[in-house]
Amino acid sequence: MLDLTTYLRRIMNQDAAETFDQTTDSLEAIANALGIGPSVGLWMFGVCDPAMVASTTNIVTNNLVGLPDDIFNDQFYMQIIRNTDIPGAAPEGEIRQITGFVGATQAFTVNAFTANVEADDLICIIHESLITPGLEVISAIVQAIFDLVNAQLVLTETGGTVTATGLLTEDNVYINNAPAGVFKPHLVTIDMSDLAVGEVATVRVRYRIEAGGALELKGAPVIFNGVQAEPLKDIELTPNRFGVQVTIEATAAVVFPWEVHYEV
Amino acid sequence: MIGYDNREINHGIVLDLPLQEGVGLITHDLAKPHHIATLTGPPLWKEVLAEGIGPSDLGILLLDGATEYLQIPGADTLDLDFTGDFSLAAWVYPVFAAQPMVIMCRNTTDACGWCMFLYDNPTLGPLLSLRTNQAGSHTECYGADFTDSQWQLVGYSRLTGLTATCYRNGRPITTVGGTGILNPIACGAANKLLVGVQEGEASDFYAGYKWRPRAWPRQLSDADWLSLWEHERHWFGV
Numbered sequence: 001m002l003d004l005t006t007y008l009r010r011i012m013n014q015d016a017a018e019t020f021d022q023t024t025d026s027l028e029a030i031a032n033a034l035g036i037g038p039s040v041g042l043w044m045f046g047v048c049d050p051a052m053v054a055s056t057t058n059i060v061t062n063n064l065v066g067l068p069d070d071i072f073n074d075q076f077y078m079q080i081i082r083n084t085d086i087p088g089a090a091p092e093g094e095i096r097q098i099t100g101f102v103g104a105t106q107a108f109t110v111n112a113f114t115a116n117v118e119a120d121d122l123i124c125i126i127h128e129s130l131i132t133p134g135l136e137v138i139s140a141i142v143q144a145i146f147d148l149v150n151a152q153l154v155l156t157e158t159g160g161t162v163t164a165t166g167l168l169t170e171d172n173v174y175i176n177n178a179p180a181g182v183f184k185p186h187l188v189t190i191d192m193s194d195l196a197v198g199e200v201a202t203v204r205v206r207y208r209i210e211a212g213g214a215l216e217l218k219g220a221p222v223i224f225n226g227v228q229a230e231p232l233k234d235i236e237l238t239p240n241r242f243g244v245q246v247t248i249e250a251t252a253a254v255v256f257p258w259e260v261h262y263e264v
Numbered sequence: 265m266i267g268y269d270n271r272e273i274n275h276g277i278v279l280d281l282p283l284q285e286g287v288g289l290i291t292h293d294l295a296k297p298h299h300i301a302t303l304t305g306p307p308l309w310k311e312v313l314a315e316g317i318g319p320s321d322l323g324i325l326l327l328d329g330a331t332e333y334l335q336i337p338g339a340d341t342l343d344l345d346f347t348g349d350f351s352l353a354a355w356v357y358p359v360f361a362a363q364p365m366v367i368m369c370r371n372t373t374d375a376c377g378w379c380m381f382l383y384d385n386p387t388l389g390p391l392l393s394l395r396t397n398q399a400g401s402h403t404e405c406y407g408a409d410f411t412d413s414q415w416q417l418v419g420y421s422r423l424t425g426l427t428a429t430c431y432r433n434g435r436p437i438t439t440v441g442g443t444g445i446l447n448p449i450a451c452g453a454a455n456k457l458l459v460g461v462q463e464g465e466a467s468d469f470y471a472g473y474k475w476r477p478r479a480w481p482r483q484l485s486d487a488d489w490l491s492l493w494e495h496e497r498h499w500f501g502v
Contacts, residue, residue, distance in 0.1 A: 086414065086433065088433040149495075153265075155268060159298050160290075176286060177287035180311075181321060
């Protein structure tokens with residue numbers, strides 16, 4: 001049985017023999033002596049333990065002591081409020097449901113974040129009554145929508161000017177030697193206005209259709225001789241994943257402005 | 265279909281080098297000026313996944329910090345002669361050395377132009393600085409806590425009202441000296457646009473990987489920066 005009268009006298013610094021000692025007389029110490037754990041709030045701030053192993057599902061804090069096992073299960077959510085190593089990067093801002101908790105080690109089990117939670121990251125624990133029902137689901141849907149938006153190909157254009165090195169040498173007009181993934185080249189347009197009487201230009205298109213393969217010729221080379229009454233020439237291209245190249249071989253010093261459109 | 269110029273982030277853009285060639289000694293600009301950058305050294309064409317620094321097959325460049333950089337002739341980059349609002353951005357994976365590392369610049373001396381560079385300051389740690397040059401002087405600001413050997417989206421928005429804001433990973437960060445950044449003076453055809461080295465092309469080489477240096481003659485907003493970050497971070501797994 002605790003002698004609460006003695007505690008109160010020491011809290012009040014009753015006399016020289018009865019002075020306040022924080023380790024035994026603070027309200028927190030008395031609560032601990034009575035076996036009363038810290039209260040569980042509807043919102044709690046947490047710090048990931050410096051010794052925590054990075055994980056998407058197993059998070060260990062160091063400031064939520066004395067709470068009973070499984071107190072948070074299913075009714076509480078964890079949000080990463082700061083990625084300490086890379087502020088702003090995932091999983092910062094993400095919210096996941098808590099499915100397990102071991103009080104002695106402050107070890108949380110949660111539905112998986114999209115990236116590892118790491119030592120010293122800052123978190124908060126939120127009771128479901130404080131957040132929109134299904135917020136985790138909404139968060140996942142928003143992420144999925146964003147992934148779709150990012151996957152949309154964007155019609156893009158660039159161009160330049162090629163000055164021919166000379167016959168027997170192919171100069172690159174347009175090349176994407178190592179695409180990041182599937183993309184959709186549409187059209188290369190070459191301006192042959194500079195091609196004069198007696199001069200010649202040959203256009204070739206090559207594709208790579210497997211990882212590590214060679215750029216292989218597709219279709220017959222197209223040859224243009226002399227002055228072109230309609231100087232803009234279109235070379236149509238097809239979807240590709242591993243590489244595409246359009247070259248021109250022409251009389252030395254002939255200048256060819258060009259433009260390409262592709263979706264990437 | 266989504267058009268490049270219909271995306272708000274690309275409005276007015278004057279330099280955008282996505283490094284899609286994957287081979288060769290030149291790289292093309294998606295912005296309307298169609299700048300052509302020459303690879304000097306040259307830097308090596310690489311891919312993120314193959315280098316073990318992210319999940320995608322995105323093409324990037326590796327610069328050695330000693331001799332390698334990109335350049336566009338001064339006469340072709342008059343549209344990068346900012347004298348008011350402008351913004352600069354790039355994805356970088358820097359390997360810090362004792363020297364400053366230029367991300368991109370249009371002159372680095374007290375004469376004209378601007379420069380954005382990283383510097384691992386012995387006291388303050390890794391900084392991203394923006395310098396604008398005036399005749400016989402310059403103004404400079406910086407943001408701190410840039411990380412060695414990690415992908416990060418870095419850049420600056422500079423507003424005509426003398427303010428500049430440093431951005432890291434789509435968010436504004438504390439910008440020391442960011443309230444007194446004077447307008448740069450136009451360089452004309454005398455100075456190249458350099459990516460990865462400072463004026464003179466002999467010092468302050470950038471070491472590490474780099475992707476998609478970009479420039480706008482306007483101030484990108486916080487929302488613009490966040491949009492860039494959210495659209496592109498997946499390439500690097502950050």
